[in-house]
Amino acid sequence: MTAPTLFSPLKFGAFELPHRVVMAPMTRSRTAQPGNVPTALMANYYAQRASAGLIISEATQISPQGQGYSFTPGIHSAEQVAGWQGVTRAVHAAGGRIVLQLWHVGRMSHPVFQQGHAPVAPSAIAPNAKVWIVGEDGLGGMVECPVPRALTLPEIQAIVDDYRRAAERAAAAGFDGVEIHAANGYLIDSFLRSGSNRRTDIYGGSIEKRLRFFYEVVDAVIGVVGPDRVGVRVSPHITQRGMDCPDMVATTLLAARRLSEKGVAYLHFAEADWEDAPLVPEAFRRDVRHAFGGAIGVAGGYTLDRAQAVIQGGWADWVAFGRPFIANPDLPERLRQQVPLATPDTSTLFGGDARGYTDYPRTA
Template sequence: MKNDLFSPIQLGDLTLNNRIVMPPMTRSRAKNGCANAMMAEYYAQRAEAGLIISEGTQISQLGQGYAWTPGIYTPDQIQGWKLVTDAVHAKGGKIFAQLWHVGRVTHPSNTGGIQPISSSEQAAKNVTVFIDEANQPNFVDTVLPRAMTQDDIEHVKAEFHQAALNALEAGFDGVELHAANGYLVNQFIDSEANLRDDEYGGSTENRLRFLGEVVDQLVAVVGKDRVGVRLAPFTCLNGTIDSDPDTTYIEAAKLLNSKGIAYIHIAEVDWDDAPDTPESFKKNLRKAFDQTIILAGKYNPEKAQLALEQGYADMVAFGRPFISNPDLVSRIKHQYPLTAHNPETLFGGDEKGLTDYATYQ
C-alpha cells in the first residue's frame, strides 16, 4: 500500500522514513529553562518517528506560560537544544522546534514579573497555569494581559525571527509555529479572544494577519520547506473560542497554502467524550492546502491508517502513546501491545516517567 503509516514521505526537501509523528508535548523537565542531557535521551529514544516535533519552546521570557519549560532565546538554551538535536540525528531521526509564545496564558511568576500581553485586554477565564513555588509546582489563575500595541507586534515578530535563527544554530531540521490551543497566535485568530478594532481585529482576514506575518518571519529564516504550523480549530483550549471555526480555519489554511509552507498540523479534540472533527472540515482542509497535513488526537493505528487512505492526512501524530512507548513505531508495525503512561509523571520531576519506559521485549 503506497500510503501506509510505514511508507516514506517527502516533507518539503526532507525525506522522512515513515508517516508517524511524535507531536509536541510539554514535559517540564527544563528546571533552568534549558534543554538537557535527560531530554536528549528522551527524544533520541523516540527517533524512529518519521518526524519529531519538540515540546513547546518559548521564544522569550514573556512568552513562557509554565514553570520548567525550555526556551530558545539565550546561548545556553541553544546549546541545550544542540544536545537534543545531535542525539536525535545520531539515531537517524528528524526534529523540528515548536516555537511558542503563550500570550495571556501565564502569570507574572513565569514572566519575570512582567504583565502578560495578548491580542486584547481580556483574561483567559477559568484557566490556571503552574508556577515554581519554592521548587514545587503550584497552580494559579492567569492574570489580565495588556493589549499589544503595534510596537509590541513588531517586537514579537522579531523574536520569532530570532528564535528561528536560534533553532537553526541548535541543529533543528525546521520549525513549527504554535498557533493552537489558546496561545498568543491563537488569541489573534479566534473571534472571541480578539476584540481589536485595528487591522489585526474584526474580519477574518484581519484576525489572520498576525499569523501570516509571523509565518513570513520564519520562512525568511529557514525557507518555506522547513516551516509547519499547528492549528486547533475546534478545541477551545485555554479560553479561546471562534464563532465560526469552519470558515476561520479554512481561510487560515488557504493563507498558509499561499505561503507554500511544508505542513499544517491539526490538533483535534482528544478528550474521551469529545466529538470528532467534522468530516466536512477535513475534506475542505484537503482542498484548501496542497502540502502535507498532519492530524493529531485520539488516533490509534487503525484510525490513523484510515485517515491516510481517505486522503485527509499525509501523516498522523500519536501523543500520549509516544510518552510510554519509546519504540512506538516498531510496536505499531509488529502489532505489539502498548504500555499505558503514568499521568503522575507527565510534568516536572526527573527521569522517572520520561526516559525509563522500556522497549518491547
C-alpha cells in the first residue's frame, strides 16, 4: 500500500477527515464582555477556516475558576453555550468539523480572575510563568503568576464534575467532540508532573497516583460524549513553566496505553516550537504508536515538508498548524498548491476586533 500523505483522507473514532491538515487551538481573546461569550465575529473566524480537516477550538475554560487570561471564552454559562452554537453552526454550514478544547488553567492564573483569591493547583508551588491580563485602561500586559493554593479532595471532585458539565454543554453547543487539554503546564499537566505535584494523598506520589485526576476527568467526559468523540492533548517533552519531570515520558506512555483501552479517539502531542527546541526522539514516537491504538496528531512549528515526513513515516496521522492558519484561512489549499504563505500581524494576536482576525484574504 502507498503511504498516506498530508492530503489523504482519514477516519478515526467518530471523525471522518477529508485530509490531515488540522487547525491547532489558538487563544485569540476576542470574546464579548462581560461574560467571556463567543461572538458572531468568532463564528466568522472559524467558518473562514472550515476547510481544515478538523478545527480544534481555542482553549475554553470549564468554569470561572479555570480562567487565566483575559477575554478567553468559557463553556459554563447559558450565554456562552448560545455563543458557541453560532460558531458550530457557521463551521458546519461551511462544511467543517470542530471540537471544543476543555481547559482549566490551574496555577497559570492570577487573583484578578479568582475573585481576589489565589489560583488553585495540586500543590502550593508557583509556576515560572506569566499570564495576559487587560487592565481598566483596556491595554493588555503579561503579569507574573503568584503562588497557588493546594486543592482539597472535595475541590478536586468538584472540578471533575466541572469537566463533566462542560462536556455536556459542548454537546449542547453542537460540537463534534471535545479535546481535554492536559498539556503546557495547566491543571491536569501539573497533576501529572512530580515537580508541580508534591501531594501525599491519593493524587500524588507514584506515577499512578499522579495520573488519577487525569483518568477521572477522562472518564467523566467519556461518560457524556462517548470515547469516540474525545481527544487528549499532552506535552511530555515541554518543560517550560517549571514543568520538568524526570519520568514524564514513562507517565505519558502509561497514560497512552490506558487511554487506548478506554477507546479515546486521538492523542494530540504539543511539541516545542522554538528554534533550539529538543527534537522528539524517534524511539518515543515508536513507543507511542505501539501504546495507543487511536489516531495520533502532532503540533509544533511544522512545515509542509516536516508534516509530510512525520505522516509518511507512520509516526503521526495528522498535523495541527497554528499560526499559519491565522493569516492563511485557506491553509490546506495553499499547502496543497505549495504557494507562499502570508505572515500574521503579531500585534493583533490577542484581543481587538476584526483587524488581524477575519480580514486575511483567501487565495485567488
